[in-house]
Amino acid sequence: MELKLLRVDLSKGSFKDHVIKDEEVRKWLGGRGLGAYLAFKEIPKGIDPLGPKNKIYILTGPITGTQFPESGRYHVIGKSPQSGILGDSNSGGNFGPWLRFSGYDGIVMEGMGAKPQYLSIVEGKPKLHDASHLWGKGLVHTDNKIRKEMSAEKGGSVLGIGPAGENMANVAAIMNDKWRAAGRTGLAAVLGSKKLKAVFVKGTKHPEAVDKEAFSKVAKEKHEKVKNHGVTEALTTYGTAVLVNMVNNIGAWPTRNFSAAVFEKADEISGETLAEKYLIKPVGCWGCIIKCGRLVRAKTENYDIPEHESPEYETIWANGANCGIGDLPALLKINYLLNDMGMDTISYGNVLGTAMELFEKGKITTEDTGGLELTWGNADAAIELIWRTAHRDGFGDDLAKGTLALAEKYGDPEAAITTRGMGLAAYDPRAMKGFAVAYATSNRGEGHLRSYPVTWALLGIPKSIDPLKENGEKVDLNIYQQNLFIVIDSVVCCKFNGFSLDHTDITDALAPFTGWNITPDELMETGERLYNMERMFSVREGKYIKDELPKRLIETPIPEGPAKGHTAAHADKMIKEFWEKRGWVEGKPKKETLERLALGEFTQYL
Amino acid sequence: MPINVKFFATFRDLLGLKELELEVGPEETLKLIDLLERLFQKFGEEFRNKILENGNIRPQVNIMINGRNIKFLDEINSPLKDSDIVAIFPPVAGG
Structure with missing residues (x-):
């Protein structure tokens, strides 16, 4: 099989097709593997991640958007401004399948635009549009506006960056379908440097298997396997945050920037509490049968948060236990704003937790923070700093650079709990x-x-x-x-x-889809x-x-x-x-x- | 001090409660299976079937005693004492 990529030169405003031949697809597959290979070959050593020589690869793979279970995803690859090495991140929602339906299996963003633009690909036809009117806007507005401009009330998908990406914050996330994030490694900042605000994709070209009948049979079998597996029920009922209580129970839930491993308010911010108080219904990515996403709405004494997809396990941890915040409506608000500003919820929680530790130690003071008391559990400060971080305003500029840079600036690099410059996740x-x-x-x-x-x-x-x-x-x-x-x-x-599946199941599906004797x-x-x-x-x-x-x-x-x-x-x-x-x-x-x-x-x- | 039993995820819906306390006599020696039998008597066969399979704990059902999984203690024969916290989880996963 072949994969067809669209190369977009943002400096010239031109397009070129690049076909990845069968032999190369078999060697690098697609998505993360193919992207890493192309990045190695095409991004020169030592370049500035925010300069014109960096590239962003937005790629699907051979079985994206097919009958194979849970195939509604895409991968993003590029040199990371957060770590300075290869960065990559993966996201669900609807974008990956719709990209394939648009007639391309991937997009490569090259060069730098002189002004804000967005790209559309509809039925195989790419076009760049002026995006000056969208620059500075959040993801909810951007998604709604582009859909209107593309006359796409239903179907299709929008990927975009928010103010955090535009302002080249290391903690910025590429978002799609409003609430889904390719969050880690800060690649949204690279799109920001290229002044690429968004991508809209739509079309009717569905990927076809070489042996359609055999692939369809295998895909159905694998669907049943996923559906009937024990963990599926819990994920559908409670979402990824079902893990909060279990990890906390075994004393492995990093708390207050890894200074402890049991959070006393874990149950108050767990998947069970979320389902009991704020869940409207489970939602899934394209073609998903698990549906671990949560559509929620919260109206409390302190917060009025519109309908949106709620925080995942990692988001609840990073901004909750890691910052000592045990208030679930506050975490919903934090999640909503981080998504709209286009920020990686884990990286924001990482850097905020580090900042709170340094504040408690007296290494950061209210003079640095513009008057904010960054004490453990201060949800108001966490909410206030989201806008400032996205816009690199005052102390927000320190947070925008990420955990390691913050800890080094304030003289306590060991307070950055990172590997390769990336803040760690929700397991001690x-x-x-x-x-x-x-x-x-x-x-x-x-x-x-x-x-x-x-x-x-x-x-x-x-x-x-x-x-x-x-x-x-x-x-x-x-x-x-x-x-x-x-x-x-x-x-x-x-x-x-x-x-529920392993490498033999993937091989079972890949063989009839690609025609490979793998x-x-x-x-x-x-x-x-x-x-x-x-x-x-x-x-x-x-x-x-x-x-x-x-x-x-x-x-x-x-x-x-x-x-x-x-x-x-x-x-x-x-x-x-x-x-x-x-x-x-x-x-x-x-x-x-x-x-x-x-x-x-x-x-x-x- | 009684033994505190906590339920999570779908077990909360099934049983309609988050936790309960079980009194243990001062001289009483209790194993996990004894405690489970008391719970099965209270909550019925459906709960039993969700926990046990052929007399053993179902794969992917996790039971912790003071945060230690019984799989790495003495399974259903793990001893219990006053003030222990027993946490019972159905299959869960996340990320």
């Missing part, structure tokens, strides 16, 4: 030991979606392993999932398939190839090559709860074992590893 690796490997070895930094130790620590997939146990089996499982998840991000479907082993070797190739971007860049965890997690024990006294001192040993098993030295693939994986062209960069 001192209490869930497998996350030490997951966070330290993730190519883009952070990494709760690069491998997912929750599956074996809490779900028994593929088997149950004590979260407090330190052993090599967790290294093996991290490697397996890193290879599997990059395949999922590259054929481009949802990782929630990963609870085996599960080849697919997993492809995953390994992609993971190694992705790492080579950092190797060539000479930045963030070595895998390591933040000092606080290695040295400071958890003060209370079921994991009291535990640290992540085990990380060093497990990381060394990881390198050995991957065929790497100090975070760098060996020459023979690259050659074994048909990556010989990359050995010159070692």
Whole structure:
């Protein structure tokens, strides 16, 4: 099969088609894998992520927008202004499938526009439009306005950036369908630097399998498998935030910028409470049967929040427990505003939690914050700073640069709980030991979606392993999932398939869709190839090559709860074992590893 | 001090409550399965079937005693004592 990309030169306002041949698709798949390969080849070493030589790849994959379950996603890749290495992020909603229906499997944004523009692709025809009237506007207005201009009340999809992306905040998120985010690594700032406000896609060209009958049969079987799996019911009923109480219960919920691991108000901001008080109905991405999204509305004494898609597990954690905020309506308000301003809810929670810690320590004062008391749990300050961060106003400019830059500026770099410059997610690796490997070895930094130790620590997939146990089996499982998840991000479907399906299921579907005589082993070797190739971007860049965890997690024990006294001192040993098993030295693939994986062209960069 | 039993996710809907307390006599030795049997008597067969399969805890049902999963303690024979907190979760997942 072939993938057709649209190359948009924003400097010249011109378009060019780029067809990725079958042989290349089989080697790099699509989405994250293909994007990383193209980024490596086309983005020169050492360039400014916010300069004209950076590119943004918005890609689907072979099975996006098909009958395969949970295939309504897309992936974004580019050099990250937050980390300075390869950045990427994935989003659901409707954009991925509609991009394919528009006649293209992906878009490459190149150069820099002189004025704000938005791109439309309708039935295979691309067009750039003036977007001066949308610059400075939030995502809700932008989506509504573009739909009106494109006469698209129904169908089609809008991807866009908000004021945070326009003002090139490192914490900015690419949004689509108003509430869905390719949030991590700050690639919205790159679109902002290119003055590309939005993309509208619509069309009727549905991707077709080589063997339609066989693919349809396989897709239906996999649907049943996902539908009947135990975790699906809980995700449908309570959304991703169903995990809040469980992770908190085992004492692994990072609290107040990782100074504790049990949050006393967890149940008040849990998926159960959200469903009980504010849920209108579950909503899903295109073609989704799980429907983990939540349509909510909240009207309380303090807040009146319109109907919108509610915060996910990670958002509730980052802005809740991580900042000491236990007020669910306040978190709904925070989520609504962050989405509308186009900001990554995790990165905002990361940087706010760090700022609150520094304020409590007296390293940041009200003189710095413009009078705001950044004490733990101050929801009003969290809400106020959203606008200031998106517009880089006063102290908001410090927050816009991200956790690491903030902690360094105020003289306490160890308060930045990051890997590769990216703030960590909602699991404490001192209490869930497998996350030490997951966070330290993730190519883009952070990494709760690069491998997912929750599956074996809490779900028994593929088997149950004590979260407090330190052993090599967790290294093996991290490697397996890193290879599997990059395949999922590259054929481009949802990782929630990963609870009920594995690489054999994806192979079953990929073979009839593409016509390839592919085996599960080849697919997993492809995953390994992609993971190694992705790492080579950092190797060539000479930045963030070595895998390591933040000092606080290695040295400071958890003060209370079921994991009291535990640290992540085990990380060093497990990381060394990881390198050995991957065929790497100090975070760098060996020459023979690259050659074994048909990556010989990359050995010159070692 | 009684044992505190907490229910989560779909179990809250099924049972219509978030938590309850079970008194334990001062000399009484109790295992998790004894506590579960008391709960099954109170809440009926549907709850039993959601928790047990062939006499064991169903895969992906998680029961924690003071935050430690019974899979890594002594399974259904894990001992209980005064003031313990037992948390019972149906299959959940997130991200």
